[in-house]
Structure formats: structure tokens, C-alpha cells
Amino acid sequence: MNALADSRVPRQMSGAAVALSILQRAGVRLLFGIPGGANLPLYQTLKEFPGMRHILTRHEQGAGHAASGLAQATGTLGVCLATSGPGATNLVTALMDAHMDSVPVLAITGQVDSSLLGTAAFQEADICSIVAPVTKYAVEVTRTTDVADAIGEAIRCALSGRPGPALVSITKDALAGTGQFVPATWGDPIPAEPSQPSAKLIERASALLLAAERPILYVGGGVIKAGAAAPLRELAETLDLPVVTTLMARGAFPDVHRLHLGMPGMHGTVAAVAALQAADLVIAAGARFDDRVTGKLESFAPHASVIHIDIDPGELNRKRHADVALHADCQAALTALTRQVRRSLPAHTTCRKLEDWWEQLESWRQRYPLGYQNQGDELMPQHVIERLGVLTAGPNTVYTTGVGQHQMWASQFIRHNHPRAFVTSGGAGTMGYALPAALGVQAALPDAEVWAVDGDGSFGMTCQELATCLQADLPVKVAVLNNASLGMVRQWQDLFYGHDIVETDLDSSATPTSPDISALARAYGCAVHRCDRPEDVDRVVLAASAVRDRPAVIEFVVSKSAMVWPMVPPGVSNDEIEIASGLRPHF
Numbered sequence: 001m002n003a004l005a006d007s008r009v010p011r012q013m014s015g016a017a018v019a020l021s022i023l024q025r026a027g028v029r030l031l032f033g034i035p036g037g038a039n040l041p042l043y044q045t046l047k048e049f050p051g052m053r054h055i056l057t058r059h060e061q062g063a064g065h066a067a068s069g070l071a072q073a074t075g076t077l078g079v080c081l082a083t084s085g086p087g088a089t090n091l092v093t094a095l096m097d098a099h100m101d102s103v104p105v106l107a108i109t110g111q112v113d114s115s116l117l118g119t120a121a122f123q124e125a126d127i128c129s130i131v132a133p134v135t136k137y138a139v140e141v142t143r144t145t146d147v148a149d150a151i152g153e154a155i156r157c158a159l160s161g162r163p164g165p166a167l168v169s170i171t172k173d174a175l176a177g178t179g180q181f182v183p184a185t186w187g188d189p190i191p192a193e194p195s196q197p198s199a200k201l202i203e204r205a206s207a208l209l210l211a212a213e214r215p216i217l218y219v220g221g222g223v224i225k226a227g228a229a230a231p232l233r234e235l236a237e238t239l240d241l242p243v244v245t246t247l248m249a250r251g252a253f254p255d256v257h258r259l260h261l262g263m264p265g266m267h268g269t270v271a272a273v274a275a276l277q278a279a280d281l282v283i284a285a286g287a288r289f290d291d292r293v294t295g296k297l298e299s300f301a302p303h304a305s306v307i308h309i310d311i312d313p314g315e316l317n318r319k320r321h322a323d324v325a326l327h328a329d330c331q332a333a334l335t336a337l338t339r340q341v342r343r344s345l346p347a348h349t350t351c352r353k354l355e356d357w358w359e360q361l362e363s364w365r366q367r368y369p370l371g372y373q374n375q376g377d378e379l380m381p382q383h384v385i386e387r388l389g390v391l392t393a394g395p396n397t398v399y400t401t402g403v404g405q406h407q408m409w410a411s412q413f414i415r416h417n418h419p420r421a422f423v424t425s426g427g428a429g430t431m432g433y434a435l436p437a438a439l440g441v442q443a444a445l446p447d448a449e450v451w452a453v454d455g456d457g458s459f460g461m462t463c464q465e466l467a468t469c470l471q472a473d474l475p476v477k478v479a480v481l482n483n484a485s486l487g488m489v490r491q492w493q494d495l496f497y498g499h500d501i502v503e504t505d506l507d508s509s510a511t512p513t514s515p516d517i518s519a520l521a522r523a524y525g526c527a528v529h530r531c532d533r534p535e536d537v538d539r540v541v542l543a544a545s546a547v548r549d550r551p552a553v554i555e556f557v558v559s560k561s562a563m564v565w566p567m568v569p570p571g572v573s574n575d576e577i578e579i580a581s582g583l584r585p586h587f
Contacts, residue, residue: 064094222286
């Protein structure tokens with residue numbers, strides 16, 4: 001029987017049933033987690049909610065990343081469950097990751113009986129204090145009567161304003177306890193209405209934009225979260241504005257569009273980095289001037305005025321003074337700005353198509369395209385990613401990544417033309433993110449083709465979630481770039497530590513590859529391919545793409561010496577970008 005049937009009639013309900021009822025009212029249909037002693041009442045109640053599917057992960061961190069992957073790909077709330085103590089603390093990395101990338105994730109954790117709180121009971125941890133710095137809302141519930149309000153408020157907080165994670169810890173007796181409830185009296189957990197832009201500030205922003213000679217749109221993840229890809233494109237096309245999209249905004253503006261210059265920052269395109277440095281106006285939409293984008297902050301876009309749009313007032317003027325600071329949702333602000341610009345255009349006699357600016361931008365784009373050099377007969381990881389992107393491209397494909405060199409190559413060499421189709425860990429840089437995030441995406445979007453692009457180091461941290469994919473019938477595809485090393489750290493050792501390679505090799509003379517990734521994937525029951533030759537890349541990608549009844553894993557044995565270029569060395573100005581070691585472009 002559905003727990004919400006005849007919601008106007010008083011019902012005897014457990015705290016667990018109340019929690020699941022509120023989630024159901026909020027539209028939650030997928031849960032990821034692991035049961036344990038303190039949250040068993042929640043699990044034993046799941047059978048009363050047949051419309052909800054629970055996916056049993058192999059680690060709580062995997063449950064948290066799966067919830068994050070779902071949330072990033074769909075824009076809806078991701079929910080993960082864990083027991084008390086180590087179960088709850090295993091979620092901390094996933095919650096910190098969601099916090100850094102503004103992802104709406106709700107963690108519901110069990111807790112020891114309220115009578116045992118503060119006694120160092122078995123598997124007791126003060127999880128609310130532990131996660132307080134990385135959540136928007138964290139509360140411990142000790143009474144059954146408080147469960148509905150706590151879950152509802154957590155959902156509202158996670159989805160309102162700048163999205164982010166929330167946690168509700170519920171004692172076992174509060175989950176198991178019962179009371180008389182009238183579900184119809186519970187308010188729906190509806191997020192707050194987004195902030196609207198000031199009309200006066202929109203007018204000022206429009207005037208600045210129309211007066212600029214070298215403007216640029218610097219686009220962050222907030223544009224995707226606000227569903228603002230359409231007004232972004234409309235504004236860019238109205239004035240022929242160049243656009244750059246950060247790692248978290250890949251797909252917000254199509255890579256194939258003539259106005260797109262690529263990704264800015266440490267491993268961005270030369271054209272994107274140079275354009276920001278030369279701009280006289282930066283329109284930052286849903287971006288937070290992250291250090292990986294700005295390089296040395298004092299020298300970032302030194303000639304530019306700034307229009308900054310952000311849903312979070314705390315980001316405005318935090319790192320860079322904004323000449324116009326718009327506390328607003330990107331959807332509303334970009335729409336209003338486009339309308340104001342169009343109203344002002346007929347009377348603006350100096351308006352032009354920015355011919356001089358585009359002549360300069362095109363010269364950088366043509367002189368310094370993304371590329372790589374082959375190294376003998378070795379399989380180059382960039383070639384693998386490039387071909388993967390070509391062969392699997394489409395509006396129904398979603399890519400996730402772990403963190404490392406492969407993440408940067410996936411952002412560079414796959415054409416990202418659709419929002420919410422590139423799911424990755426940005427601010428936290430969490431290795432191991434790719435596979436659990438991919439299973440969350442696949443569970444939420446069963447008809448999508450989901451590719452987890454990973455490195456061997458990153459894959460090794462969460463590879464146990466292959467078992468989850470198999471058990472839950474999730475045909476995720478996994479492309480592992482195996483260079484037998486922690487590639488990005490090794491690159492830094494090569495470039496900045498005098499080639500002193502310390503503890504980044506994952507192989508040895510006795511074990512050239514450990515573990516044997518192909519054998520490991522086969523042991524989990526996956527379809528498996530191994531590739532070490534360029535001529536075989538297309539064949540194995542297409543073969544894995546065709547698998548529908550189980551997860552598929554491709555182990556690509558790639559060059560260990562490949563590096564990610566371009567690169568702005570850490571702590572220096574973006575003016576010092578390099579296209580190879582010691583080789584700088586001229587701009």
C-alpha cells in the first residue's frame with residue numbers, strides 16, 4: 001500500500017515512513033546507500049514505497065557520488081543513505097565534493113538511540129558537527145515528531161539559492177518510533193524562488209556591455225544549474241560576444257559554436273586565456289573566479305571592468321571587484337540583460353560587430369589550436385579521448401570523469417555541446433568520482449549512453465562500484481586510461497620538481513600493471529576490452545558502446561610520458577601560459 005494513500009486521514013506512522021513520505025512528496029524516486037544497525041528501520045520500511053528504487057552501493061562514498069551524479073545530470077535532488085559512525089563519515093568526501101560544486105545532495109544518516117548520545121556508544125559519531133563546514137544544513141533529529149520538518153527543510157535548503165548538500169541524522173529510536181500523523185498537513189518541500197535582478201543594475205550592465213570594445217562572457221557552472229543555456233546563447237549571438245566555459249560549465253555553450261573559444265584557466269585553450277587577459281569587460285555568469293581559472297588573481301584580466309552575476313551574494317566582490325554586481329539567478333539575469341541590450345541597440349550609434357576584437361581572437365584560435373604529438377608506436381591518451389568523443393557523440397550521451405590528466409583531456413578533446421552532459425568533480429578534485437557518478441546518472445537516465453572516463457589511479461579508488469552496476473542492471477561504459485601512474489602528480493614532478501618521480505608510479509618490474517584492470521573487470525562480470533594500439537581504438541569503443549545488458553570496461557594502455565597542455569604553472573599569471581615545457585605563445 002502506498003504510504004501517502006488518503007493523506008487527509010490521521011495515520012500511525014514510524015519516523016522512517018515519515019522520512020520516506022517527505023522524499024516521495026519531493027519527487028525522489030532513487031536512493032543510493034548501505035544499510036547498517038542504526039538506519040535499519042529506514043530500510044525495513046522501503047517495501048512500503050514501491051515507487052522508490054534503492055541501489056545498494058559497495059561504499060558509502062560511492063552512494064554520495066552517485067547521488068551527486070544524478071543531481072548534476074538531471075538538476076534534481078540526489079539522495080544517499082548511510083548508517084551511523086563510519087557509515088556517516090564515509091559520506092564526508094562526497095558531501096565536501098557536492099559543497100564545492102554546488103550540487104543538491106541530501107544525506108540521511110542513522111544515529112545511535114537518543115538515550116546513548118554523548119556516551120561514545122558503538123558507532124556513534126557527531127556527524128552534524130563533522131559536516132557542518134561542507135553542508136548548507138545539518139541537523140540531528142531525536143524525536144519522531146520532528147522528522148517531517150527536518151527532512152522538508154533539508155530539501156528546501158539543498159535546492160534553494162545556490163544549491164548544495166544537506167544532512168539529516170536521525171536516531172534509531174526516532175526512526176523506529178511511531179506517532180499519529182496527517183500527511184496532508186505537511187508542507188511540500190518547495191525551494192525558495194530564485195533572486196531576481198535589479199532593473200537599475202541591469203541598465204548599468206547593458207550600458208557597460210554596449211560601450212565595451214573587447215567584451216567576453218566568462219561562464220561558470222551556475223549557468224547550467226539555473227537552466228540558463230538558452231538566454232546565454234541569445235545574449236552572445238545578439239552582440240557577437242566571445243564565450244569561454246569553465247570545467248563545470250562545459251556544454252553550457254556549444255563547443256561547435258563559432259563564438260566559443262573553449263575552456264579558460266590552467267589547462268584552457270590559449271585563445272580563451274588570452275581573450276580574458278586582453279578583455280576590457282568580463283561578464284562573469286555563475287562563475288566564482290576560481291584560482292584554477294584566474295591564475296595569479298592580481299594579474300587576471302587586468303584591463304577589464306566586471307559584471308558579475310551570481311545567485312550567492314557571498315561570491316560577489318569576494319575575489320574580484322565587480323563594477324556591476326547582480327545578485328540574481330543566471331536565467332533571470334541573462335534574460336533581462338538581453339532584453340535591455342536589445343531595447344538599447346537602436347539608439348546606440350556606436351554599436352558594431354566587434355570586428356577588430358574578433359580579428360585578434362581568430363588569430364589566437366588559428367595559431368594555437370588544441371593538439372598533441374604522437375610518441376612513436378605508443379597509444380596516446382589524447383587520441384583515445386578524441387576518438388571516444390567522436391564515436392559516441394550525441395544528445396543522449398553523458399560523460400563523467402574522475403580527476404587527473406584524463407579529466408583535463410576529456411574536457412579538451414570531447415566536444416561538449418549539451419548542458420548536463422559532462423559530469424565531473426571541479427572544486428574538490430575528487431579522485432574516484434567517475435564510476436559512482438556514472439552509475440547515478442545511468443540509474444536516473446536509463447536510456448542514456450553513459451561513459452565514465454577514468455585514469456587507473458582514480459579508477460582504483462572506487463572500482464568496487466562495478467559490482468553495483470552489475471547488480472542494479474546499469475550498463476555503464478568505463479574507459480580507463482592506464483598509464484601505470486598518478487599522471488597529473490607525475491606531470492608536476494616532471495615540470496616543477498626536477499623530474500624527481502616520487503611515489504607516483506603504480507607499476508614495478510615485478511608487476512608491470514597491478515591490478516590487471518581487464519581481469520578485475522572480468523571478475524566483476526563486465527564486458528571487457530583491452531587496447532594498446534591506435535588502430536584498435538575505434539573498434540573497442542564501438543564494441544563497448546553496443547553492450548546493453550551489463551557494464552563494459554575498456555582498458556587503454558597509454559603512454560606514461562603524455563602531458564596535459566596548455567598549462568598555466570601554479571601561482572603565476574595567466575600571461576605565462578605554456579603550450580609545451582618552456583614554450584609560450586605570443587599574445
